[in-house]
Amino acid sequence: MSFPGWQSFTPQRLLQISVAVAVATIVLKTAAWYITGSVGLLSDAMESFVNLAAALFGLAMVTIAQRPADDEHPYGHHKAEYFSSGFEGALIVGAAAAIIWAATHRLFDPQPLQQLGWGLALSVGSSALNGLLAWAMLRSARVHRSIALEADARHLLTDVWTSVGVVAGIAAVMLTGWLWLDAVVAIGVALNILWEGGRLIWRSSQGLMDEAVEPEVLAEIQKTLAAFSDPAIRFDHLSTRRAGQRRYVDLHMHMPASWSLGRAAAVRASVEQALMSAVPGLRASIQLLPNDVEAHFDDEADLT
Template sequence: MPPNALQHLTPQRLLIASVGVALLTIALKTLAWHLTGSVGLLSDAMESLVNLASAVFGLVMVTVAARPADDDHPYGHHKAEYFSSGFEGILIIAAALGIVWAASGRLLAPQPLQQMDWGLALSVASSALNGLLAWVMFQAARVHRSIALEADARHLVTDVWTSAGVVLGLGLAVLTGWLWLDAAVAIGVALNILKEGVHLIWRSAQGLMDEAVPPEQLARLQAVLDRFARPDGSVRFDHLHTRQAAQRCYLDVHMHLPPDWTLAHAAELRGEVERALMQAVEGLRATIELLPDGVEAHFHGQEGPP
């Protein structure tokens, strides 16, 4: 999909679409479970309920994140997206535990399955919808640098794999007559989505703890600073620190200059460096502290003694 088209697909619009798709898939998968009596399809429907709750919460958090900076939040509200990702991870874990609980009884006492053709057809149709939406959301997440969109897309992909596993397990159960496969597949699906939930919570925690920018972005930033640094050391950079805040990332660095430079000359060079840094990494906000050569700041942006 062209990037220009994705610009119009804002996180809010895509999450509204996610809510609509979740409602439709809940209806399809619940009907599939009702027709077949399969606990695997029941687990699939429960996963779609989590999709709905996650999409609604994600929509609220993305709306909050889009608010401009104010007196109480001078750096903006971008970190609200991490709450969406963390909440989605918690819901995924809850769904996984619920699936295990529902499937355990059927594992010990398998039940006959009915109207498998209609049930499987409905499950496949709902998975196709989720897969298409996830594909669009992954692309839009890269364009908008939205962890909330990425989290929802990952969850939708998890739902697709859940449905694929359920369909495979039910097919094998019908072919072999081993009805316990229905519950076994449901438990296997639960363990898979449990891993995805833990991953989302971990990513959210890292973001809330001001994780540094990824290595590839840091390398681009360092390349810019190296381009402006002078071989004789009269212009050099040190104490580089970065942090991420969802769509925004921040950089702090010291720029050492010859002590006989005028303030206007120093400010001009700093402006050039800031523009180059922000061009290298989209969404960057750079803070450069000017220091005369031979002078070090007492506070280097770290807790405790140097």
């Protein structure tokens, strides 16, 4: 499967497409529920409303995240994307609760399903739209390092698997005649998306608390530093953090005290450039220290 030109799509454009697809899937899945009366398809349609709200909020946060740094936000607005992920997770949790409430009532009062052929066709068609969009969004999220885009894509994939479960439940009803299976599948769908919502909220909270960079990014940083094999130079006190699309690394570079300031600054500039070339979006900050000087961040004087 190919998606021509996805590399050139910005996060904003893909989220705009996500809004349009969410509206289309709402129409298709609501129609599927209306003609069949399936509470499973109703749960699927309700999650599409969450998709729409999440895409709109994600679009707003991505737009804010790309604003340049200003006096009030000297490090930029990149963390705005984490609010999108957390908001989407909260919406998913709310939708899951609503689905469980509706399905529980139907579990004790099963209703016959009608026109299942049309209902399943509409559900499968809308899931295909979501799956294609999620495929493109995940790849674009890796290119742009956008957590908002990745969160929306993973939510759409959850929606696809939700639809697969609903279709399987309806097929089971058709084969067995057990109407209560429809409600059981709907509850299972709700529990699945509840897990996804909790995961998104957790990931958002970790990003807002300055989580370290991914292990593969840290390995690339360490590999780049190892390339500067001059025995007169050593690095320590390395720390990293993530802020939306940005990655930050702070460290100390020790060198002989006899070096001139110009020579030391030139070496530091070459190290910073190598790091930022190795890891796109990385911002490196290196403090220069003589070899016989150590920094002790755990001293009581540093903690007061």
